[in-house]
Amino acid sequence: MFRFSSVRALGLVGLVGLGGTAIFVTRAQGVGTSPSLPLTTTLADFFQPGTQENTLQASLVDALNCANCHGHYNEQIEPFDNWVGSMMAQATRDPVFHAALAIANQDASFAGELCLRCHTPGGWLRGQSVPTDGSGLDVVQGDYDGVNCHFCHRMVDPVYDANSNPIEDQAILSALNPALLSEPDTGQYVVDPEDRRRGPFDLGSGFFWHDWRQSGFHQESLLCGTCHDVSNPVFTRQADGSYALNALNTAHPTHEKRDKFPVERTFSEWSQSQFAREAIDMGGLFGGNKSAVATCQDCHMPDTDGTACAPGFGGAFRDDLPLHQFNGGNTWVLRAVDSLYPDWETNLTPSIIDSSIQRAHQMLESAAELSAWIRGGEVVVRVENNTGHKLPTGYPEGRRMWINVQVFGGAGMLLQEYGHYDRTSALLTTGDTTVFESILGLDAAMAATTGLAAGMSFHFVLNNEILKDNRIPPRGFTWAAFAAVQAAPVGESFKEEQFWHDSSFALPPGARRVEVRLFYQTTSKEYIEFLRDNNTTNAAGQTAYDQWVLHGKSAPAEMASAVVLRSVPLCPLPIVYGSAGVTSGGSKLQLAAVGLPVVSAANFKLRISGGPPGARGIIMQGSEPASTPLLGGTRLVGGSTTRLVSVHLSPSGETQVSVPLFASQIGAEIYYQAWARDPGLASGVVLSNGLHGDICP
CATH class of the missing domain: 2.60.40.10 (Immunoglobulins)
Known part of the structure; x- marks a missing residue:
């Protein structure tokens, strides 16, 4: 089966079509879909701070090196086989990625630099990102390993913390020029120049298989944010909130992601969520052995029982072993990778593929x-x-x-x-x-610059x-x-x-x-046909299609x-929202519904638990939710608010009250929150979570 690497010396790009037919076309970087394209960008436009190419003292090794100890002993829990079945492992082989990469290079010269940083960090660090169509990548050197073991386990926390980071990190960060920002994005990673492999656990003084460092960073969402916040550095945010094209052949003036155009904001979405502030019990939906989840790793690397290495290597049995599954919602590309690449290269098996896709579902x-x-x-x-x-x-x-x-x-x-x-x-x-x-899409200014129509567009780099x-x-x-x-x-x-x-x-x-x-x-269908029909460079779009x-x-x-x-009336369950305040005794003041807010049933109640023993308080009712700091907590009811009822908690900090409902409220949404006195807090008051209810007939 032909590969990119098999024809690289000829200056051609080869992609395998259906039926094993190899399609070859001359590489013509920069051909666009408009006479005004490609933009005459250069590598400078896509420069990112962090570890730079060809600066590692010890090169990254391919994943098979790690598999000797961390693979081939238990497909269900071992790091290697689980990683193999992830899109992290196959990120460089993804045919949709290659199709999008071709369009990006057509639209803006050297734009592939932006993509290759995260889809093949090993290849990028080896200096193989030029040509930016990926034709310089070498499967023998491990460039097609995607986001592999050695890369992630040599990543350095961009914010040094002496209590959780290896001491060497301070010097590594100080040597960066330009200095890295506190929230890296778009592949602004820092990699230990030496082969010091990091992870969250203390392996003990007797561990000798490889040099290691304990790193709290490897349990933080910030690590994932390195590539799961993606920004386009050729644009700078303006005072009115729009994004203007920079002067070309120039690095972004700040490298700050908030100043660049946001392509993806998965990490930032998490950073402003309740999960970033506290672990939440999701009823076993995520987390494996963890009952409450908070970080990216908690959900996408759920904990299980087992050892991280094969028997005989002395690995400790753990009940918090992170499964290296990295599953999201991709349900088909893994099969495409298996069709296009040989098993010896991907390490995929039918069992690994089926298990991974089942986990995605x-x-x-x-x-x-x-x-x-x-x-x-x-x-x-x-x-x-x-x-x-x-x-x-x-x-x-x-x-x-x-x-x-x-x-x-x-x-x-x-x-x-x-x-x-x-x-x-x-x-x-x-x-x-x-x-x-x-x-x-493109605004009027970019439409004029590119010659493309303003409005919705799949030209992501434009x-x-x-x-x-x-x-x-x-x-x-x-x-x-x-x-x-x-x-x-x-x-x-x-x-x-x-x-x-x-x-x-x-x-x-x-x-x-x-x-x-x-x-x-x-x-x-619309996207895959765009990738097929707008590719004037190679066969990547047709292959993906x-x-x-x-x-x-x-x-x-x-x-x-x-x-x-229709014959059976239903009323939606009330929804708990917002964070419950913590009492001076350490418990959370919880507000929950008992029954449904059905006017005709007249049995809707609110239950308070976890409050200060014997405390007095109130339940507030509002027509809208709110999220306003108040008395050391968060006020969660707003709009037209009233004091629904006064309450007196039991010695165990609990009570239950009936809520009167009226026909005039049918169809309305009502929001509730409990407030209780707590002399042990500086504010003297603790606020519960919020509760949303739809009033039914």
Whole structure:
């Protein structure tokens, strides 16, 4: 089977088509889709601070070196086989990446430099990022290892902390020129120049297999943010919030990600979420052995029982062994990689592939809660985000999540469908449903510069405007915080602390049953056809398209479903939101619902627990949520607020009160919060979490 490396000496790019046919075309870097393209950018425009090329004293080794001890002993828990089945391992072989890389280089000269830093850090550090189409990468040297073991385990915390970082890091950081910022992005990584392998655990003084250092950084989300916040450095943010093209052949003036155009903000979304402030018990959805999760690693590297190395090497048995799975929502590209590359290179097996894709489906199913109920002549569909970032998140182009609603009448006859997806044509009907996505594009200035049309665009390296972003925020969302990290919603009015979204669909006459489903798709038809049809450089777009077709056209993954019968009234469960305040005794003041807020049932109650023993307090009621600092906690009710009731907690810090509901409130959303006196706190008061309820008939 032909490879890029097999034809590199000829100055050609080869990609394998369907049926094993090798397609060769002359490499023509910089050819664009407009006479004004490519932009005459240079490597200087894409320069990033951090460790630079060809500066390591000890080269990175390929992953097979690590597999000698950390692989081939238990596919379920070992680091190597789990990593092999991840898109981290296959990041350099991803055909969609190569198709996007070709377009990027067509649109702006040397733009591939921006992409290769994170998709092949080993190759980039070896100085193989030029030519920026990836043709200089060498499989023998491990450049196709993607984001491999040796790279991650030599990463250095950009913010030195003597209590959690190796002492050598201070000198490594001091030697950087320019100095690194405290929140690196877009591959601004720092790598130990020596082969000192880092991880979160103390391996003991008797460990001799390789040089090691204990590093708290490897359990921090900041490590992941190095490549999971992506910014385009050819643009600089203006005072009015727009993004203007820099003078070309010039590095970005600040290298600060908030000053560059935001392509991805997964880490920043997490950083402003409730998960970044406290670990949250998600009921076992994520985390493996951990009951409460907070960091990226907690969810994407869940803890299990086992050893990190093969028997005979003396590895300690742990109950907090991080699984190196790194699963997200990609459900098809791994099969494409397996089709295009030989097993000896990818180390993939059918078992590894199937297990990884199954985990991706599990992650998607855990990511959202779906509920539906009938209100008047419509069905209301609620999607709750269970993740620590937007849902969906990451690279915006081609990724989408949507609601499908099917309404049935007598004898099971389909009366109406919203959000229909045709699995043969791969076309989604978007105009009658909610599609959660981020859409980028070009403003008028960039349209004039490039000769392309203003508005929506898949030319990611040229895009400088966010046209739509209705993806669902995570717990803890506030407008001010998300705007500060360039992650505010666009075209959607989420309320403070809201991590759910409601959509309404009209019911036709005769409706008896409604089936609702939530779908996610990694790669849309529109995006994959763009990559195919706009590639004038090589066969990468056609190859990606052919693989997309071969492996099911990125078949939508069902994340959740619900069934509603018109004859059975339903009321949505109240939603707990916001952080509960901590009492002087160390417990959290919790507010929870007992029963449902149904007017006709007259049995809705609120329960307070974890409060100061015998304390007096109140329950506040508001028409809107809020997220305002108050008395050492957070006020979580706003709008039109009233004191609902005064309470007196029991000696165990608990109480339960009935909530009167009225017909005039039907259809309203009401927000509740408990406040209790606590003389042991400086503020004298502790505030509970918030509770959201929809008042039903």
